[in-house]
Amino acid sequence: MVKVNQSSTSATSLEDEPPPAPEWKKILKNSITSAREFAAHFKFSEEELRGLERVCETYPSKVNSYYLSLIKERDDPIYKQCIPSIKEITDSEGEEDPLHEETINQSRQGVPSLITHRYSDRALFLISNKCAMYCRFCTRKRKVGHKKSHVTKEQLESGFKYLNSHQEIRDIILSGGDPLLLENSSLEKIISKAHGIIKKRKGILRIGTKIPCVLPQRITPDLCEMLKKYHPLYINTHFNHPLEITPESEKACNMLADAGIPLGNQTVLLKGVNNNAGTMIELVKRLVNIRVKPYYIYQADPVKGTNHFRTKVEEGMEIYRSMRGHISGVAIPYLVIDAPGGGGKIPIIPDYIISINEKEVVLRNYENKVFKYPQTKDD
Ligand SMILES: *Cc1c(COP(=O)(O)O)cnc(C)c1O
Ligand code: SF4
Numbered sequence: 565m566v567k568v569n570q571s572s573t574s575a576t577s578l579e580d581e582p583p584p585a586p587e588w589k590k591i592l593k594n595s596i597t598s599a600r601e602f603a604a605h606f607k608f609s610e611e612e613l614r615g616l617e618r619v620c621e622t623y624p625s626k627v628n629s630y631y632l633s634l635i636k637e638r639d640d641p642i643y644k645q646c647i648p649s650i651k652e653i654t655d656s657e658g659e660e661d662p663l664h665e666e667t668i669n670q671s672r673q674g675v676p677s678l679i680t681h682r683y684s685d686r687a688l689f690l691i692s693n694k695c696a697m698y699c700r701f702c703t704r705k706r707k708v709g710h711k712k713s714h715v716t717k718e719q720l721e722s723g724f725k726y727l728n729s730h731q732e733i734r735d736i737i738l739s740g741g742d743p744l745l746l747e748n749s750s751l752e753k754i755i756s757k758a759h760g761i762i763k764k765r766k767g768i769l770r771i772g773t774k775i776p777c778v779l780p781q782r783i784t785p786d787l788c789e790m791l792k793k794y795h796p797l798y799i800n801t802h803f804n805h806p807l808e809i810t811p812e813s814e815k816a817c818n819m820l821a822d823a824g825i826p827l828g829n830q831t832v833l834l835k836g837v838n839n840n841a842g843t844m845i846e847l848v849k850r851l852v853n854i855r856v857k858p859y860y861i862y863q864a865d866p867v868k869g870t871n872h873f874r875t876k877v878e879e880g881m882e883i884y885r886s887m888r889g890h891i892s893g894v895a896i897p898y899l900v901i902d903a904p905g906g907g908g909k910i911p912i913i914p915d916y917i918i919s920i921n922e923k924e925v926v927l928r929n930y931e932n933k934v935f936k937y938p939q940t941k942d943d
Pocket of ligand 2: 699
């Protein structure tokens with residue numbers, strides 16, 4: 565081992581220097597965010613640039629240098645997810661908050677702004693308003709990344725007050741924005757408080773984060789050491805395309821899994837990105853290989869500014885049908901629609917049941933062969 569800094573003078577002078585920024589912060593700093601930067605990078609015309617300027621005024625835009633490096637060419641599946649498009653403002657169909665995340669709370673008493681309490685036993689707690697990349701199809705496009713929606717200390721406190729006083733909540737889902745963009749120390753304060761609440765209730769803690777996909781360098785040994793103190797902790801991440809599974813994201817997921825954190829994945833069906841069986845099958849196979857269990861595939865929500873990503877429901881069902889029975893059951897997620905109006909997630913299951921009566925159920929298997937299952941007689 566080479567010994568350094570033995571003289572006190574050099575030790576002092578080293579201490580005077582700020583600690584080097586971790587790699588993930590450098591990558592984040594190296595983001596492109598303005599229409600002008602996008603235009604320069606992708607050689608847009610003047611007219612395209614003017615259009616994009618309007619988009620960027622309406623919706624936050626940011627692509628960090630890691631995610632940007634995954635783009636191979638204009639309009640590829642990575643590009644479409646992160647580079648703003650004029651379609652975001654030319655199509656006015658859809659609502660800003662179709663899932664009624666803001667208004668659902670009015671049906672309960674005194675739910676604070678950072679909490680969505682739709683299901684009795686679990687609550688969504690939106691602890692961050694920033695992301696490492698702003699997805700063009702984001703369901704919370706109305707507020708994520710906007711300065712006016714910055715999370716305050718007071719809001720966090722009233723969130724905790726609510727969680728504390730509602731004994732029925734046994735599953736706290738930390739989401740955002742991206743919770744893992746917080747510094748370890750701020751994040752740990754929140755996690756340890758939330759953990760204290762669910763621990764007494766024998767519940768679970770969850771984090772919803774896109775970080776393993778868009779900024780895997782953020783998953784550091786320090787972060788994993790911290791997280792593993794708060795089991796039972798689950799993480800759901802968000803990969804949409806096999807090209808997002810890189811050596812970096814594989815390493816990040818393995819580190820989290822090694823910290824004992826069960827990993828799930830939520831994918832959104834997106835036109836031109838992943839709406840075909842081949843892509844989706846490749847994605848789920850790669851996910852289980854990096855120890856991530858596909859959990860949900862969402863039909864895209866009818867959110868204003870994201871309509872160009874939406875696909876037909878039948879298409880999602882066809883993709884599901886191409887998976888079930890054909891690939892490992894471990895790799896198969898539920899296909900769901902998050903019901904507009906705040907109805908929650910509803911599974912969409914292709915028609916495997918042909919008929920059902922008192923005597924028998926007639927079923928279709930994955931190869932379209934027909935089978936019968938006898939009913940039990942009534943007692
Ligand atoms: C998705 C969601 C949950 C969690 O649902 P699970 O099916 O338990 O994963 C909880 N609350 C809200 C508001 C949600 O949108
Ligand atoms: S990471 Fe999640 S919250 Fe952030 S922009 Fe993407 S979809 Fe929206």
